[in-house]
Every structure is written in structure tokens, then in C-alpha cells.
Amino acid sequence: MNPRITDHPAVPYERTRRVAFTFEGRTLHGYEGEPVATALHAAGVRVLSRSFKYHRPRGIGLTCGAPSCPNCQLTIDGQYGVPGCATPLRGGESVRRERAWPSADHDLFGVIDRFSPFIRAGFQFRLFRRSPRLAHLAERVMGLIAGGGREVTPDAIARAARPGLGERRTALAVVGAGVAGLAGALAAADAGLEVVLVDQGAEPGGALRAETAPVRTPDGGAAPGFALAAELAARAAAHPAIEVLTGSTALGWYEGGVLPVHTPSGVLTLRPARLLVATGDYDQPLLFPGNDRPGVMVAGAVQRLVNIDHVRPGSRAVVVTRDAYGYAVAAQLCAVGVEIAALVDPRPGERAGADAEASFPSGVAASGVPHLTGHRLREALGRRTVTGVVVEPQEGVDGRGRAVRLDCDVVVVSAGRRPAEELLLQRLYHGDITLDPGPGTALPDGVAVAGGAAGITDPAEALTTGADAGARLARWSPENPALPEISPYPLSPGQAGRPSSSGGTSE
CATH class of the missing domain: 3.50.50.60 (FAD/NAD(P)-binding domain)
Known part of the structure; x- marks a missing residue:
């Protein structure tokens, strides 16, 4: 399936000028103005980087939209740590992935992930607590393995400098x-x-x-x-x-x-x-084993990829949702030709069914999409990218039966905002x-x-x-501070947003 959507049913899109860029020695093409990470995804590049500590593969859409998202940081024209999802493609760039050797696809440092139970946060302080010198040496080595401690080239500094x-x-x-x-x-x-x-x-x-x-x-x-x-x-x-x-x-x-x-x-x-x-x-991520694999995407990132960039996230998706927003994104994926392997909702059938019917006017059953209510996502499968998921009945709800394996290359998560x-x-x-x-x-x-x-x-x-x-x-003015309360919605730290009943988002 061509990742590029050429016949979007709802959002008109005229592609801009096609441009070339260099990606780790290969010449790839994208469209001027689209995010660099989107151009790579459309070209079939699913692993965009490796995680800092355990060198797990990272891809587009894991935490897109969050204030600090390290999952698609790239080296562009010699500048490290450039967010690929927020950097528009201009053409002629030299792009490389980070935190991997010899490559992000086959990273030898990925073996560290197998020892993750023994490498907890701050382990070096406990291991070398009797020798500060060894502790500092270990920190420097870990910094290099994590991708830090690199010197930026003078050309990159000159390009990045702004008055x-x-x-x-x-x-x-x-x-x-x-x-x-x-x-x-x-x-x-x-x-x-x-x-x-x-x-x-x-x-x-x-x-x-x-x-x-x-x-x-x-x-x-x-x-x-x-x-x-x-x-x-x-x-x-x-x-x-x-x-x-x-x-x-x-x-x-x-x-x-x-x-x-x-x-x-x-x-x-x-x-x-x-x-x-x-x-x-x-979007808030959902916690489950394998939730950081390339192919696991939050619903907002999928919606932007499909309706703004006109790129399919994959060919077969499992949508895990507990709100109307997830069902709306699932319907939009169906409209652009992405197969929905299943809709998974931990809520009881009555509540989940109402949200589903609002997004699938002809009915979920008529659409042929399996609807697993009262189920939860137990784990995502696959080592380098997602190849499937295992879902199981949610204890105490109306789910029945045994765990089910579903093959897919995309997992869409809608767990609130x-x-x-x-x-x-x-x-x-x-x-x-x-x-x-x-x-x-x-x-x-x-x-x-x-x-x-x-x-x-x-x-x-x-x-x-x-x-x-x-x-x-x-x-309001400083001279008139007695004006009644400016905002009826004062800040509530940590308040979790809730998707609207229409499946829309506020910003």
C-alpha cells in the first residue's frame, strides 16, 4: 500500500514541490514543508532513533504533541537533537539518526535492553559508591552511549545561531x-x-x-x-x-x-x-509492555499524519480507546483505506457501543470491524517494530473468553488528553x-x-x-484591577483533559 494518500475523502490537499534530501547516504524524496519525520515515515523508515538508556527503537507518534518528545530527534545538517516531527523539509538536507551504532535499525547497544532489570535509575551511584572516580567515569561512558558528549561543528553552530x-x-x-x-x-x-x-x-x-x-x-x-x-x-x-x-x-x-x-x-x-x-x-500514553515500539501511536499523532500530512500510519491497525475520540480516529483511518483489525475498549458494551455508533453511522457490525468491549491491551508484539498485539478480557467488566492475538503494524491509543x-x-x-x-x-x-x-x-x-x-x-487594565475574575477556568495542575463527545479536540 502506498503510504501517501492521494484521494483523501474529506480534506483537500495539494502537494507542494517534491524535493530530495540525503538520509544516511541514501537519496530520499518528500514534499517541501512537511515534517522531516513524516517524509521518512512515508519512505518506509519506521525506526527514527533509539532510547537514551536502553537503546530501544523509537518511531513517530509515540508521544507527539507532548512538550518534550525525544523519540524523533535527528541530526540534520550536523545539528544534533533536531525534532523531526516539528522541522519542515526544505530540500537538500543531510539527515542521520542518533544514539545507535552502527545504525538505528541494527544497534549493537540494543543488547543493553536485555539487562534492563539490573540497570535501574542511578545504579552507577550504588555500584561505585566507594569510588567517586569510577562513578564519574561511568557517567561519561553512559553519556557517550546515550548519545551525549558530542561536539557540534562550527558550521552547525553558525546556522543555528540567531540574533x-x-x-x-x-x-x-x-x-x-x-x-x-x-x-x-x-x-x-x-x-x-x-x-x-x-x-x-x-x-x-x-x-x-x-x-x-x-x-x-x-x-x-x-x-x-x-x-x-x-x-x-x-x-x-x-x-x-x-x-x-x-x-x-x-x-x-x-x-x-x-x-x-x-x-x-x-x-x-x-x-x-x-x-x-x-x-x-x-494525548496521554497508555501503559502496557511494548508501548514504546515504533508503530504504537497516540490518536492525535495519527490524526495529524492522516488529515494534515496525508500519509497513512500503516496498513493494518488496532485501535485501543476508552473515549469517543478514538472511535472518530478509527473511522477516519477506515476512510483512507487503513484496515482496522479490531476496536478494543475496556469499558462495558453499552458505553463503548454508544461512542462507536456515533463515529460509525452505518454501525460497527456493518463495517465488519471486530469490536472487543470489556477488553484491555495486554502487550504489543515485535522487537524492532510492532507486528501484533495481545488483548484479553478486562477483569470485572463484561469481557469473556481467552486472550486473543491480533496481527497489525499500527496500534492507535486514545487514553485521554x-x-x-x-x-x-x-x-x-x-x-x-x-x-x-x-x-x-x-x-x-x-x-x-x-x-x-x-x-x-x-x-x-x-x-x-x-x-x-x-x-x-x-x-481589564492595571488601572482597573477590580474587574471581576478574568477567567472562569483557573489553572488546575495535573488536571487530565477529557475528549469531547463529538470526538473533537480543543487545540
């Missing part, structure tokens, strides 16, 4: 250009504020860019998620009071309201009078935000949180609350 862009004051900074951030920026700009909108993605819209299901709009209508995201992004780009910084990362939030932003042109130091945090949310609240938590742990005795956290004056970062995963609700937060921030 400082100085300091800039703005009335409002919005971090995150998903549906909540876009709605908040537009509401504040319409009220007269100057807005700087910061987003890590190559294009605004967040994860809603990958959503094909209808999303409710404020006027009572509905539109496909990707169309709604495109409309909001176009309005923000055309608004004279909004500056959109894509491919940019807010590095932190410090005393005095300092917000350094790493942009493609350099580091810009923002000093916003107000701040809207709309950083969205991301977590707010991307790290920017707020950094300030919390720094001491400027104080925890209330109640369930929430008090935010500083002039700060609001909306969308997935506040635990809201329904796109329609995220849009509404984002616009409300932007309007409230526009009414």
Missing part, C-alpha cells in the same frame, strides 16, 4: 494559536488591543487543523474542524491589530511579565501587559502563582487561560471560552 531581536511591549500576548487562542486574539483585537499571537506550529489552527468532524460554531451552525481552523487563522492573519508568530516557542514566563519567544529569526523578548495562555492539550499547562506550572513552581486551598489555582492579574490548557476539550466550548477570555482581558 537577539530586542525587547517589545504589547497590550496582549496569546500563547497558542489553536481555536481558543485564535478566538481570544480576535476578540481582544476587535476590542482595540494590540495582540501578538505566538504558536509553535508552521500554521495557526492547532490540532483542529486535523479534525474532519463537524464542529459547532457560535452562530449555531457547524463546519468541519479543519475549515473552521482555516477561517479563524485567515481572519487573524488579516487583522491589522494582530501579529502572528508561527514556528515560535515561548521559552518561559518570568518575573515582571517577561516572555522570551524563540522565533525563526531570533529570540524576541516580549513584555505583554496581559497574557492569554491557550497552549492546548496533548492532558492540558499543556507547563508554561503556567513553570511560573507556579517559581513562586509567583500561589495555590488556593480550593480546587483551583489563582492566576496573576491580567492573565487568563482558555481551551485545552484549562481542561476544555470540546472545540465549540474552547472557541466560546477563548473569545470570552479575550474580551475580558480587553476590559
